[in-house]
Amino acid sequence: MPFYGYYFDPTYILVLIGAVICLIASARVKTTFNKYDRVRSMSGMTGAQAAERILHAAGIYDVSVQHVAGRLTDHYDPRSKVLRLSDSTFGSASVAAVGVAAHECGHAIQHQKSYAPLMVRGAIVPVANLGSYAAWPLIIIGMFITSSTGSLLINIGILCFSLAVLFQLVTLPVEFDASKRAVRILGETGILGQEELKGTRKVLGAAALTYVASAAAAILQLLRLLILFGGRSDD
Numbered sequence: 686m687p688f689y690g691y692y693f694d695p696t697y698i699l700v701l702i703g704a705v706i707c708l709i710a711s712a713r714v715k716t717t718f719n720k721y722d723r724v725r726s727m728s729g730m731t732g733a734q735a736a737e738r739i740l741h742a743a744g745i746y747d748v749s750v751q752h753v754a755g756r757l758t759d760h761y762d763p764r765s766k767v768l769r770l771s772d773s774t775f776g777s778a779s780v781a782a783v784g785v786a787a788h789e790c791g792h793a794i795q796h797q798k799s800y801a802p803l804m805v806r807g808a809i810v811p812v813a814n815l816g817s818y819a820a821w822p823l824i825i826i827g828m829f830i831t832s833s834t835g836s837l838l839i840n841i842g843i844l845c846f847s848l849a850v851l852f853q854l855v856t857l858p859v860e861f862d863a864s865k866r867a868v869r870i871l872g873e874t875g876i877l878g879q880e881e882l883k884g885t886r887k888v889l890g891a892a893a894l895t896y897v898a899s900a901a902a903a904i905l906q907l908l909r910l911l912i913l914f915g916g917r918s919d920d
Contacts, residue, residue, distance in 0.1 A: 699909040703902030710891075710898035717891040718757065721781035721884040722773065728876050732774035732786035735876050739790040740768070742874055748793050752776075759785050761792035763807065768793055780877065784885035787871050788892070791863030794870075802858040809852055816848030824910070839914050843907070850907050853900040860896045864889040 730738070736750045753759070753769035761768050768789050774782040795803045820842045827838030868886055871877045877885060 694913070696909045696912050699905040703905040706898045707895070707902050710895045714757075714888075714891040714895050717888050718773075718781045718785075721784075721888050722777065722779045724780045724881070724884060725778050726780050726783050726876070726881055727878055728783075729778050730783060730876055731776050731778050732770050732782040733776065735783045735871075736768055736770065736786040736790050738874060738876065739787055739870050740793060742870070743790070743794050743797065745793055745797055757785070759789050761789045761796070763792075763796045763803075766793075766796075780881045780884045781888045783871065783877060784867060784888045785892075787867035787876075787885070788863050788889055790870070791866035792859070794866055795859065795863060800859070800862065802855060802862070806852065806855045806859055809848070809855065813848050813852035816845035820846035820849065824914075836914075843910050843914065846907055846910060850900075850903045853896075853903045856896055857900060860893055864893055 728735075733750050733752070740746070740748055740750070748761075748766045748768055750768050750770065752775045753771055755771045756773045758771040759769065759774050770786055770789070774785045792803070823838050823842030823845060827835040827842060829835065830838065867889060868882060871885060872879070872882055
């Protein structure tokens, strides 16, 4: 039976574990950010102002700081060299907002210095995106076919999913390094004091856990696929 094990099987526990890990990480980052979002930085600088200062201190003048709608939708776009700060960061002078802005500046500095893990992540984005979109259609189609063609499609689907997992793993050192750079720069420039930096570390640490959780969930899902289809017969 090609559908055996796909619905209501014990391996769903792996998916549930991954979902719980992600929910816990998401809740923690929201709680931590909200806590330090109520603490105004002594410098009074907003996230946007802090970002501009950090970029210029690093000798970066070709990256623009722009506002983007949403909450915690902050990101750095290396293709257009734009650092986008969300509603919760751009105009806020909180310790949390300044920390998040500095983290995104960390990515811009990584780009300037051709930080190896960032370059690797950028290089595998196309195949990782293709893998994430193609994996499940290939696996599902393969489940309808009981011949060797079906097994081949499933194996290709698992390989595609593995590429998406690889992207998640490569993302980890990129995010950790950006946070490390952020804390160091905030201290060196005096944008935040030592006590404020403690709060920033907690915010960025909680944010980093969301990436760890996503990677763990992806690995568990890959493990589930290998358990379900690794021993599939071609008959």
